[in-house]
Amino acid sequence: MTLIDTYVTCTGSEVYPARLNPDARWNGWVCPAFTLDTVRQIAADTQAAAERNGHLCTDTIHVTDGGFTSEGEPQALVMRISWLLLDEGDSTAIEIIKPSGDGMYAIGSHAWCWSEVEDRSLTLAHNAAWDARNRALKESVRRAGEILRLVVPGVSAAGVIVEHGKPRLISVVADQAIAWRESDEGGSPLDDDVIGDATDVLAEALEFGSTPEALQSGGWTPMRNTEGIAAYVIEFPAPVPGQIRRTPLPAFPRQQES
Known part of the structure; x- marks a missing residue:
């Protein structure tokens, strides 16, 4: 399995650094993983989007810090909430996202429409102008x-x-x-x-x-x-x-x- 470091977007406006296998796809979309710092930014962006557009229209990511692991590493709980599924009483509305062995978090993998950004500078410039x-x-x-x-x-x-x-x-x-x-x-x-x-x-x-x-x-x-x-x-x-x-x-x- 070949992993590459690249940039991805789900909304077309926010661009995040990510790691992914370009051959691993979900319905044609890439399945990225992110560092905890990037997850924190995704959490801030999704929560802001939910405030703007309504929680039933937006899944949100949440990060709760919990001190340190037994090995002295920072410990955090990462959670995804689908407010629409929660409103419908679906038991899968809340998901705990655990890190992989290399400390990466698969946010929205096999669920969100992530795509790789081929020209990050151009995308960021376009978004900044907008x-x-x-x-x-x-x-x-x-x-x-x-x-x-x-x-x-x-x-x-x-x-x-x-x-x-x-x-x-x-x-x-x-x-x-x-x-x-x-x-x-x-x-x-x-x-x-x-x-x-x-x-x-x-x-x-x-x-x-x-x-x-x-x-x-x-x-x-x-x-x-x-x-x-x-x-x-x-x-x-x-x-x-x-x-x-x-x-x-x-x-x-x-x-x-x-």
């Missing part, structure tokens, strides 16, 4: 909300149309009511300058990507029944007391002068 874009989109929404709240403190959401990669605010909601519409002719404290400043902040982030997939991954919710118009709802995070800025917002890092 994460950076999402952060930029979410940060732009937060900052746009701050701008609008300088005038109307109760602002909570806005409607946005995206045309040719450029955003256009069409409505703003405050205190569960429409505070401003694009068609309004005065009468709102949200004047053209304020709306323009908020729009400019959103436009900066859309330079990182404005496809429907990119916007939705960044938290923009598509409006229904818009007849082919790229219209979205953005919800502004709740303000932190005492932290609303009263000065112009800084540019994104990539636009700051050196």
Whole structure:
């Protein structure tokens, strides 16, 4: 049996160092084993995914430390929980994963869809770019909300149309009511300058990507029944007391002068 050290992924986003036999497959998927340190990272990632997506959608890994073995080696209990099977009363919902003779743990072996990553650097770079874009989109929404709240403190959401990669605010909601519409002719404290400043902040982030997939991954919710118009709802995070800025917002890092 030939074992190789490589990298694997199960979700397409997280990449882990692993050891595996390339000829040993489960339904075509590789069956990797991991060091305890890597198992700890998998545990953190699966638990975070369960919090985001719901426990019934995600198996989680847990590591409990238990001192040292009789030979002085660190001792840990590694456990996999299938919350869906647990909900169904299945006796296999909880699995204790014991290390092999060389101290490796077969996490999800013959159960999860692991695949080998041929170009780890390219995969990590792609994932980093995806994460950076999402952060930029979410940060732009937060900052746009701050701008609008300088005038109307109760602002909570806005409607946005995206045309040719450029955003256009069409409505703003405050205190569960429409505070401003694009068609309004005065009468709102949200004047053209304020709306323009908020729009400019959103436009900066859309330079990182404005496809429907990119916007939705960044938290923009598509409006229904818009007849082919790229219209979205953005919800502004709740303000932190005492932290609303009263000065112009800084540019994104990539636009700051050196």
